Structure formats: C-alpha cells, structure tokens
Amino acid sequence: xxxIFTQKATPRLTYVFKHIFTRILGIKxxxxxxxxxxxxxxxxxxxxxxxPMGNELFFQSEGLLVQQGIESVDVNVKAWEDTSCFFTVSxxxxxxxxxxxxxxxxxxxxxxxxxxxKDELSRYPxxxxxxHKHAFLHQPVIDIWAHKLKSVLQExxxxxxxxxxxxxxxxxxxASQPYAFSQKGLFRNVLGYVSELVNFRIRSVLKRSKVIFRxxxxxxxxxxxxxxxxxxxxxxxxxxxxxxxxxVFSEGLSQHRKKFRSLMKYVSDYKxxxxxxxxxxxxxxxxxxxxxKQLEEITNRTLLSTMxxxxxxxxxxxxxxLVELEVQRDFTMVYRNAIGFRAGTxxxxxxxxxxxxxxTPLEIHPIAAATKAMNNMEETxxxxxxxxxxxxVNRVKxxxxxxxxxRDFADxxxxxxxxxxxxxxxxxxxx
Numbered sequence: 001x002x003x004i005f006t007q008k009a010t011p012r013l014t015y016v017f018k019h020i021f022t023r024i025l026g027i028k029x030x031x032x033x034x035x036x037x038x039x040x041x042x043x044x045x046x047x048x049x050x051x052p053m054g055n056e057l058f059f060q061s062e063g064l065l066v067q068q069g070i071e072s073v074d075v076n077v078k079a080w081e082d083t084s085c086f087f088t089v090s091x092x093x094x095x096x097x098x099x100x101x102x103x104x105x106x107x108x109x110x111x112x113x114x115x116x117x118k119d120e121l122s123r124y125p126x127x128x129x130x131x132h133k134h135a136f137l138h139q140p141v142i143d144i145w146a147h148k149l150k151s152v153l154q155e156x157x158x159x160x161x162x163x164x165x166x167x168x169x170x171x172x173x174x175a176s177q178p179y180a181f182s183q184k185g186l187f188r189n190v191l192g193y194v195s196e197l198v199n200f201r202i203r204s205v206l207k208r209s210k211v212i213f214r215x216x217x218x219x220x221x222x223x224x225x226x227x228x229x230x231x232x233x234x235x236x237x238x239x240x241x242x243x244x245x246x247x248v249f250s251e252g253l254s255q256h257r258k259k260f261r262s263l264m265k266y267v268s269d270y271k272x273x274x275x276x277x278x279x280x281x282x283x284x285x286x287x288x289x290x291x292x293k294q295l296e297e298i299t300n301r302t303l304l305s306t307m308x309x310x311x312x313x314x315x316x317x318x319x320x321x322l323v324e325l326e327v328q329r330d331f332t333m334v335y336r337n338a339i340g341f342r343a344g345t346x347x348x349x350x351x352x353x354x355x356x357x358x359x360t361p362l363e364i365h366p367i368a369a370a371t372k373a374m375n376n377m378e379e380t381x382x383x384x385x386x387x388x389x390x391x392x393v394n395r396v397k398x399x400x401x402x403x404x405x406x407r408d409f410a411d412x413x414x415x416x417x418x419x420x421x422x423x424x425x426x427x428x429x430x431x
Contacts, residue, residue, distance in 0.1 A: 001028045002153070002160075005038040005047040005056075013048075013065040015352055015359045016104040024146040024347050024398075026163040044157040048100065052092060057156045060093035064101040070113045070354055073105065077134040083144045084136040094152050099145040106131075106142060106344030108352045112315055123312050126338035137340030138388055140366075143347060143396040165397035169235035169426050172331050172367065173226065174276050175406045176242045176309050178263060181207070182218040222409040223263065227270045229419070233427035237271045238331070239406075240307045243291045244278025255294060264298050274305035274331070282312055285321050292325055305329045307403075311336035311370070319351045323360045334367035334403060339374065339385055341366055346398035368393065370403035371418060379417050386421055402426065 002021065006013060009031040021029045032038050035053065038045060045056065052058035064073065064087070077086045085097040087105075105111070116128045131137035153160055195201075210216035223239075230237050241264055243255040255261070267273060275295050281288035292303050306327050308318070313332050322330055330351075333342050343349065343366050351362040368389040374382045386402070393400040408418040 001030060001043060003038065003041045003043065003045040004029055004031050005033070005035070005045065005049075005053070006031060007033060007049050008066060009033065010066055011357050011359060012067075012104055012108075012352075013100070015350070016065065016100050016107065017048075019107060019345075019347070019349050020100065020103060020142070020146045020149065023349065024143055024345075024396075025150055026165065027160075044153065044160050046094075046153075046156075057094055057152070058092060059095060059100070060089035060098060062087040062089060062098035062101040064098075065104060068357055070110065072114065073110065075105070075130055077130060077136075081148075083139055083141055084134055085141070085145065086130075094156075095149065097145075099142075099149060103142045103145065103344070104352075107349050108354050109313070109315055109343060110354065112313070113354055121310055121312060122314075123310070123336065126335040126340075126342075129342070131340060131342070131344065132338060137338060137342075139392050140341045140344065140346035140396060140398055142343075142345040143398050147396055167394045167397050168399040170365070170399055170401045171230075171235065171237050171404060171422065171426055172274070172307065172365075172401060173237065173239045173404045173406055174242075174307060174309060175223075175239055176276055177220055178223070178241065178260065178406060179218045180220040180407075180410075181212060182221070182259075219410040220407050221263075222406050223267055225409055225419070226406070227267070229423040230271070230427045235427050237427070238274050238305050239267055239271050240274040240276035240305070240331075241267075241295070242276040242278055242309055243294050244280055244287065255298075261298050264295075268299040268301065272305065273299055273301070273303075274307055275303055276307050276309050279310055282308065282310070282314055282318060285324075288321055289325060292327070303327065305331060308332040316353050316355055319360065319362055319364075320353065323351070323362045327362065329363045329365055331365045331367060331401070331403070333364050334370050335373065336370065337373050339369035339389060341368065346393045346396065346400065348399065365399075365401055367401045367403045371405060371408050372403075375414070379414070382417065383421070386425070390425070400426075 004017065017029060021027050046059060047053060047056050048059045049061050075086050077084050080097065085102055087098040087102045088096060089098050111129060112124045116124060119125050126132045150162060264273060275292055277288055277291055281291055296303050306322060311334065335342055345366055346368065348363050348365045351360045351364050353360055374385060390400055404422060409415055
C-alpha cells in the first residue's frame with residue numbers, strides 16, 4: 001500500500017489518483033493530511049502539494065485538482081522523452097510535469113466543457129482537442145505517464161510490488177443496420193428500389209431482389225461469422241443493436257419484427273448485447289429509458305452497456321441519464337473522423353461530473369479507433385494505423401478497444417480486410 005500525503009484529498013484528487021495507481025498500475029493507495037501519520041508510516045509513501053515537507057518523494061501540484069468549477073486553463077504541451085505532457089512543475093518534483101492534473105484534464109474531458117466550435121451534429125470535433133493539435137492522439141498518454149511514475153516509485157522503493165498486467169482486447173460492434181434489404185418492410189424497400197433506379201445502381205437492384213426473394217443471404221447479416229470467428233478467443237466482444245428510430249428513415253428497422261428479435265436473442269446467447277441508443281434518446285431521457293427496457297425484455301437480461309450511434313458524447317447530460325438508469329458501461333468515447341484516444345487513456349475510467357464535482361459509477365470505455373474513421377484510407381494505411389494503436393496499447397498492457405460495424409464484414413475487398421484484422425489479429429484462435 002502506498003500512502004499519499006496531501007493537504008486536502010479533494011474529489012478531483014482522489015478520482016485521478018485512483019485511476020492512475022489502482023486502475024492502471026494495480027496498487028492500493030491511501031491518503032492522509034496528518035503529518036504525524038505520514039512520518040510514522042514505514043512503507044512506501046509520497047507527498048503531493050505545492051512544496052515538500054522534507055526530503056520525501058515529492059510530486060508538485062499545478063493546482064487544478066484543488067480548484068472547483070470550469071474556467072480557462074493555460075495548457076502548454078511539451079515533448080517529454082517518447083511522449084508529450086503539460087502542466088510543467090519545478091525541479092523539486094520527482095517528475096517534471098504534474099501528470100495527475102494533466103490526467104484529470106483529459107479524463108474529465110475538461111476541454112469539451114470550454115467554448116469550442118461544434119460540427120453539424122453538435123459534436124466535439126477531434127480538430128479542437130489538444131491531442132490532435134499537438135499530435136499525441138495516437139498515444140494513451142495517461143498510461144504512458146503512469147509507467148514513468150512507476151519507474152520513479154520502483155527506484156525509490158525497490159521492495160514495492162506491482163502486479164503483472166496483460167494486454168486485453170475488447171471489440172465492440174455497432175449493428176444499427178443488421179440487414180441491408182431483409183426485414184425492411186414494403187415501404188422502405190420500395191423507396192430503396194426507387195433510389196437505386198434513379199441513380200442507375202442496377203447491381204444494387206439485383207442484389208436487393210435476390211435477398212427479398214431469399215435467393216441470397218442479406219450482406220449485412222454477418223453475425224454467424226462474428227460468433228464463429230470469436231468462438232475460440234478469450235477476448236471480449238459486445239454487439240450493440242438499435243431499437244429506436246434511425247437518423248435516416250431508409251436505414252431504420254422495426255424492433256417488433258420477429259426475425260429481428262430472434263436475431264438479437266440468438267446473438268445474446270453467445271455475446272454480450274448492448275444498446276445503441278437512437279438519435280432521439282440523446283435528448284430525451286424517457287426515450288432512452290424506454291429503449292433500455294425494450295432490449296431487456298427481448299434478451300431477458302439486465303442491460304449493462306450502451307453506445308451512441310452518432311458518436312455524440314454530449315457531456316454531461318447523456319452520462320447523467322445513464323447513471324440514473326444504472327447502466328454500468330458506455331462505449332462512446334471515440335472520435336467519428338479521427339483515430340486515437342479521446343480521453344488520453346486506454347484504461348476504462350469512471351465518468352467525473354465536472355458540474356457537480358463528483359465521481360460517478362458509470363465506467364467509460366475508451367475506444368482506440370472506429371472503422372468509420374478509416375474507411376476512406378488505403379488498405380495498407382489502415383493496417384499500419386491499427387498496428388500503431390495496437391502496439392501503443394500493448395506497450396502499457398492496457399485494453400485495446402476497437403469499434404467495428406457488422407457491415408464491415410460484408411463481402412468485398414474491404415470486408416475481407418476487416419475480417420482478417422478482426423479474426424487474425426484481435427481474436428485469433430487461442431485454444
């Protein structure tokens with residue numbers, strides 16, 4: 001156990017210290033504000049504050065963790081060995097940066113509460129983030145900083161034991177369109193035919209007809225393949241279905257269709273099912289509550305995981321709704337059009353409500369990349385990008401989470417590439 005002396009153990013301080021020490025490094029910590037208790041402690045100990053008390057292991061505070069509310073923060077990013085960091089402190093500190101304040105800034109998504117330019121769907125764009133502006137989005141910097149801290153602690157306390165960690169892999173699959181043509185109903189298929197004929201997409205007309213008349217399997221129904229490809233893998237897979245109205249009418253699907261409900265029940269027998277909440281649920285609590293209840297009734301299981309189809313994190317309203325509905329995990333922490341670690345970490349973390357200054361029980365699972373952000377890239381560039389992110393996570397033995405779509409595995413050159421990455425790199429046979 002590591003004892004930490006600080007003048008005041010604020011909610012911000014305890015939150016970020018537990019993420020770094022407990023979630024990333026796997027060690028127990030305790031706090032004290034009593035000098036006598038700190039001095040008498042014979043085990044590993046450190047202090048965090050404005051200045052050291054003596055010659056103890058000391059980490060200087062920049063000040064963000066004792067503040068309250070949201071105000072403009074001066075962030076000056078600098079290169080630090082093989083990574084980047086900010087919130088420089090004096091040479092008296094065991095590290096040249098206040099990694100705790102910097103980590104809190106990223107984990108709480110402090111910058112997303114500050115004034116910024118939004119995109120057409122009111123999303124926070126990657127281009128506004130310091131990670132993008134200073135080219136460290138591809139690194140889980142908080143985990144890298146934590147390992148630099150670990151080296152300092154090991155040097156100061158050689159007998160201190162850190163548990164061995166292994167790389168974990170968790171693939172998440174959004175299934176907003178489980179079918180391309182099947183189960184769409186007469187009206188949607190008529191609209192589909194009209195659109196295809198007007199745009200002279202004859203191949204699509206033929207394919208739609210073959211699927212409707214059951215001469216060919218629906219190209220988006222790749223769930224049997226997903227289940228078979230991960231059968232011998234111990235890595236996690238969560239598949240997210242949407243029950244509410246889609247943003248585009250032609251892409252929607254009625255949750256009352258028996259085949260669709262049977263599909264969800266079938267998949268839930270093998271993999272965890274999550275709720276891909278609809279655009280309407282983003283702004284309407286009652287809609288989200290209804291969609292959650294509907295999925296639970298279909299699967300006869302408590303809903304644990306959610307994701308947003310439109311990549312809209314919408315802080316702090318949506319996370320608050322999820323907390324109220326007792327959802328345990330959310331998988332929306334990723335950018336739509338850029339790869340990398342939006343919150344600076346590859347380790348699941350708890351949502352911190354900056355308005356109320358409280359740590360919540362909602363666990364945010366950061367995603368390294370969504371395939372949607374890479375589908376316009378060349379195949380070689382895609383594989384290089386995935387390998388880069390994978391290696392960065394493997395370096396710190398974190399959790400590599402990637403967002404796929406069931407449509408990624410449809411027939412075709414790109415589908416074959418995603419199948420190979422999914423089955424051979426992330427979920428290879430481990431028997």
